Amino acid sequence: MSFLFNIRIIKIFFLSLLFIASLCIVSCGELDFLYDSDEDESTSVDTWGQIMDEPADVFVAADLSDAVKNGIVTGLAKAAEVWGNYGPLEYWVLGTEVDAANDLSELYCERRSQRGDLYKSNCLAHNQQSDHGFESYRKVGYDAITSGQASSSMGRNGARDWGIHRFTSSYPFGFDSVLGATPKGEMITVYHEYFHAVQHAFVFSLDFDERDELMGPTWFVEGAAVYMAELFVRKMLASGDLVMTDNNDLDTFKVSFEFKMDSGKQSIDxxxxxxxxxxxxxxxxxxxxxxxxxxxxxxxxxxxVADENALLNRFYPKLNELGWEGAFQASFGISSSQFYADFDGFLIKDIEEQSLILSDL
Known part of the structure; x- marks a missing residue:
């Protein structure tokens, strides 16, 4: 019988762009088999967006190593330590074996049923058949290992209406140092995902369209998570607040961003x-x-604005009250339209000049 690791973890985050989404990239329709709630909403307490003491719940499939389990636990805990512990949070990690994935799905769907989130039978069917169900995540890891081609998928898949931040991940093989991936590189991915929870924790509406508008354009949502993860993993490694035995050093912050500038432009072209x-x-x-x-x-x-943590110090605390554009102008001193014009000019500068804005890490 496969075993599941249910690890209580100390930090949390994130929320629902959409009920089911892949690696923060592809979205699909919302599930339509929720329970009808008989709860008196006037007596329920919504703690959304509050810093919490309770640890996150991390569920790891039985075929995964302790290195994977500990990497996820450490990453979420350390990210929450520096950005705030937002929750409740669930993080479900798939491996490559079918039996272990099915056991994890059984636990997940029993949990959904007990909480009144989903009917168990529909939940199990969704996990087997959906493009973003557990089986799809298992297959991503299985295909990567069998082909020898690194590929992974993880993301926040809900769920504001359940009052939780819910994540699902394919095999995070960097923690096992396979397929050319490294633990430190994988740690950046975990921080990236957690920052999405932080973003969503500042958006209180239950209406999907309102939430989507407040989150802002794709470049802002994803660029923020990339920037914060790349920066703060390096800062915490340098300060000793994050300790990893991985002997593979990360590229410097500047080298990493120089690659991103090149790859981003090539992707558009x-x-x-x-x-x-x-x-x-x-x-x-x-x-x-x-x-x-x-x-x-x-x-x-x-x-x-000479503030490497401007998102959390300035922007997100203003978001709910002012809206995305209002918070943008109040935080950065310019309109988004003026920024777009200025940034287009920045993009055609030499990389040496562009890199002057980056931290030396």
Whole structure:
């Protein structure tokens, strides 16, 4: 019989762009088999967006190593330590074996049923059949290992209406140092995912369209998560607040971003010629340019106000009250339209000049 690791973890985050989403890229329709709630909403307490003491719940499939389990636990805990512990949070990690995935799905769907989130039978069927169910995540890891080609998928898959931040991940093989991936590189991915929870914790509406509008354009959502993860993993490694025995050093912050500038521009040229980075969405073939150039955009905005943590110090605390554009102007001192014009000019500068805005880490 497979075993599941249910690890209580100390930090938390994130919320629902949409009920089911892949690696923060592809979205699908919301599930339509929720329970009807008989709860008196006037007596329920909504703790959304509050810093919490309770640890996150991390569920790891039985076929995964202790290195994977400990990496996820450490990453979420350390990210929450520096950005705030937002929850409740569930993080479900798939391996490659069918039996272990089915056991994890059974636990997940029993949990959904007990909480009144989903009917168990529909939950189990969804996990087997959906593009974003547990089986799809298992298959990503299985295909990567059998082909020898690194590929992974993880993301926040809900769920504001359940009052939780819910994540699902394929095999995070970097923690096992396979397929050329490293634990430190995988740690950046965990921080990235957690920052999405932080973003969503500042958006209180239960209405999907309102939440989507408040989150802002794709480049801002994903660029923020890339920038914050790349920066703060390096900062915490340098300070000793994050300790890893991985002997593989990360590229410097500047080298990493120089690569992103090149890859982002190439992605647009090859897959979406003529498209402005501000117009890139998850559905376009050049969607990853929103991640790469979006990270540069956040670095640019942070440099503009001389605050590398401007997102949390300035922007997100204003978001609910002022809306995305209002918070943008109040935080960075310019309108988004003026920023787009200025940033287009920045993008054509030499990389040496561009890199002057980046931290020396």
């Amino acid at each position: 090859n897959d979406c010629p003529g498209t402005s980075f501000k117009d890139i969405t998850y559905e376009l073939g050049c969607s990853y340019a929103a991640y790469d150039l979006g990270a540069w955009a956040i670095a640019y905005l942070s440099d503009l």
